[in-house]
Amino acid sequence: MTFTDCCTKGFEWEGTPTGTEAKLGNNDTYITGNSPDVAVLLVHDLYGWKFPNVRLLADHWAREANATVYVPDFFGGEAVDLSLLEANRWDLIRPFIAKNTREIREPEIFACARALRQAPLNYKKVGAAGYCFGGWACFRLAAKEHDPPLVDCISEDVDGVAGAAVPIQILAPEKDPAFSPEMKLHTFQKLQELGAPFDYHHFPGVEHACFIRGDTNKEGERAAMARGKNAAADWFKQWLQDAREKEVNAQGA
Incomplete structure (x- = not known):
């Protein structure tokens, strides 16, 4: 089985995404789940919003955290050639990245x-998750500058903690050039200073992109992908669905 075959078959992990495509604001978006109160915004990585594993992950979260999960296209309709990712041809991928910077x-x-917060959707609880490209986006969504807050909790796998003000979950592969041991230590120390709950998961033996790729040819990667999925689903259930139920019960008391 080739790297690309592993990528495109994915999760369950082999399955067909069950959601639909529609618009969220101006962005084409994959939507799955039917919660009227709880939403999760999944900011995709370089594999893009149509990558099967991204959508299957969203399906899992929708079921397991009882949420509606949104995966917008943040690459303007374009996609990275998976063969370039397979070959680690970053010299050819960099122009694409330059067109999709944070700014x-x-x-x-x-x-x-x-x-997600505004009419007609009006979700009461909103979480965000991101891998690689989506990691910085999650921390920007959680920053204290937003009043009212854009999200109620986040889950992600890279650095960017400055100013975050909501419950934070980090999924950290052992081998990750974008998240060095020094940066991991800095992140852990910084999280303790923020005063918000946080959850840090270390994944030994696996590398960057493991949570989406799930390559069965890489030892431990499929298990890491499943463990990462479970951790995020539990996190969203606790800080979104369970928190919403407590609010409803308090209002009815």
């Missing part, structure tokens, strides 16, 4: 999060 994509990511 370029941040406004629409914020706009999608706001759309």
Whole structure:
């Protein structure tokens, strides 16, 4: 089985995504789940919003955290050639990355999060998750500068903790050039200073992109993908669905 075959078959892990495509604000979006009160914004990585494993992950979270999960297209309809990712041809991928920097994509990511809070959706609880490209986006969504807050909790796998003000979960592969041991230590120390609950998961023996790729040819990667999925689902259930139920019960008391 090739790397690309592993990527495109994915999760369950081999299955067909069950959601639909529609618009969230101005962005084409994969939507799965039917909760009227709890939403999760999944900011995709370089594999893009149509990558099967991204959508299957969203399906799992929708079922297991009882949420409606949104995966907008933040690459303007374009996609990275998976063969370039397979070959680690970063020299050919960098032009694509340059077209999708934080400065370029941040406004629409914020706009999608706001759309979840506003009419006609009006979600009461909103979480965010991101891998690689989506990691910085999650921490920007959680920053203290937003009043009212854009999200109620986040789960992600890279650095970017400055200013975060909501419950934070980090999924950290052992081998990750984008998240060095020094940066991991800094992150752990910084999280303790923020005063918000946090959850830090270390994944020994696996590398960057394991939570989406799930390559069965890489030892331990499929198990890491499943463990990461479970951790995030539990996190969202606790800080979104369970928190919402407590609010409803308090209002009815």
